[in-house]
Amino acid sequence: xxxxxxxxxxxxxxxxxxxxxxxxxxxxxxxxxxxxxxxxxxxxxxxxxxxxxxxxxxxxxxxxxxxxxxxxxxxxxxxxxxxxxxxxxxxxxxxxxxxxxxxxxxxxxxxxxxxxxxxxxxxxxxxxxxxxxxxxxxxxxxxxxxxxxxxxxxxxxxxxxxxxxxxxxxxxxxxxxxxxxxxxxxxxxxxxx
Amino acid sequence: xxxxxxxxxxxxxxxxxxxxxxxxxxxxxxxxxxxxxxxxxxxxxxxxxxxxxxxxxxxxxxxxxxxxxxxxxxxxxxxxxxxxxxxxxxxxxxxxxxxxxxxxxxxxxxxxxxxxxxxxxxxxxxxxxxxxxxxxxxxx
Numbered sequence: 001x002x003x004x005x006x007x008x009x010x011x012x013x014x015x016x017x018x019x020x021x022x023x024x025x026x027x028x029x030x031x032x033x034x035x036x037x038x039x040x041x042x043x044x045x046x047x048x049x050x051x052x053x054x055x056x057x058x059x060x061x062x063x064x065x066x067x068x069x070x071x072x073x074x075x076x077x078x079x080x081x082x083x084x085x086x087x088x089x090x091x092x093x094x095x096x097x098x099x100x101x102x103x104x105x106x107x108x109x110x111x112x113x114x115x116x117x118x119x120x121x122x123x124x125x126x127x128x129x130x131x132x133x134x135x136x137x138x139x140x141x142x143x144x145x146x147x148x149x150x151x152x153x154x155x156x157x158x159x160x161x162x163x164x165x166x167x168x169x170x171x172x173x174x175x176x177x178x179x180x181x182x183x184x185x186x187x188x189x190x191x192x193x
Numbered sequence: 194x195x196x197x198x199x200x201x202x203x204x205x206x207x208x209x210x211x212x213x214x215x216x217x218x219x220x221x222x223x224x225x226x227x228x229x230x231x232x233x234x235x236x237x238x239x240x241x242x243x244x245x246x247x248x249x250x251x252x253x254x255x256x257x258x259x260x261x262x263x264x265x266x267x268x269x270x271x272x273x274x275x276x277x278x279x280x281x282x283x284x285x286x287x288x289x290x291x292x293x294x295x296x297x298x299x300x301x302x303x304x305x306x307x308x309x310x311x312x313x314x315x316x317x318x319x320x321x322x323x324x325x326x327x328x329x330x331x332x333x
Contacts, residue, residue: 029223037306090245093230093237099246100223107222107284108332110306145247150222151281 027080027098032105036185038076039114043187046072046117048160055162056132060124062169069166072117077184082142087134089141099142102183103150115156115189118142119182124164124173136161142181156189219280219329225273232269236262283329291323 046068054066063069080102083092091099105111120139122131139159147154167173168180220228233255237244240261241254255262255270288295291312298318299311309332312319319327327333 029221088243090243093234096226096230096246097223100221100226103222104331108306109287109309113305141245141247145245148248149226149246 027078027101029101029104029108032078032101032183033108033110035078036076036105036114036116036183037110039185039187043075043185044071046158046186048158052160052162055165058165060165060167060173063166064169066166072184075184075186077182079180079182082138082181084138084141089134089137091141091145099145099150103146103152106146106150106152106156111185113188115158115186117182117184117186118146118157118159119166119184120159120161121166121178121180121182122161122164123175123178124167128164132161132163132165134161135163139181153189158186219283219331220273220276221280221331222277225277228269228273229266233262233266236266279329280331283326283331287326287330287332290326291319294319294323 051068051072054068058066058069063073080098082095082098084090084095085092106116118139120135120142122135124131136159139161143154143157143159146152147157164173164178167178171177236255236258237251240258241251244250244254252270255266259267294312295308298315299308302308302311309327312323312327313333316324
């Protein structure tokens, strides 16, 4: 049964890959460093609770339609695919490598001064509240793994789950590509002397 | 026959030189965790089912079940742990070890990323210690 579930997820993941989404295997440390390091202006101050509420109250509008998320949307960011066990916060072993790549990038001097926001998203299948809670717990699980196993300073990491509320513009809200993790550069964490 | 002999000798020599001189490359987190997933995946699924990565849960579980863990996994755990520790040390030591080279060869450059890029570019003028730390940190 369990094998069947992971197989189904694998097929899903392959589907995502062919539909042109950056898959875990295509992501390299260099790409993450480059993709997340292009911050040229000061990042806006963020409040996780405001972001969460704005997402929930915004219905199923994309990020660009919500003022606080729109500002966040302009920061350097990337979407990564991290597979979880069905209905659980357990990260699948096939996604350990992706987390490792992210950690390697965050330990690189190009990025080590920055703080990051992990945003967990769900597709609009199943109960809305449950999706919201699960995406929150999954974002927290990613933060926990990065800050313990992969030794990234937890003070540099923020995690928020927005459930099915911020679908990718112009996509099917139930589509598996909306089940995703976003990594956003929130600007300088501390000024090194 | 003679040719093959030379080739074998050259290969042996190359292997010896490599084993003797070149320090082992340190592993990235990505490669470390990939190796562990490959070598310990079965053990983890069998002995630590349902445990999530993070806060040392899987490492603790493997340790508690040490008697049942496969030799392949045990070997990998040791080597991966050593390698990652070496890389972490190098990343921590980098600014101290490379301080002189930074002010000598890359002064006036702003931003940690650009300073590193400068040191990497000027590899031939940079001290042996600093070059080694950059290599061990996985930043080349």
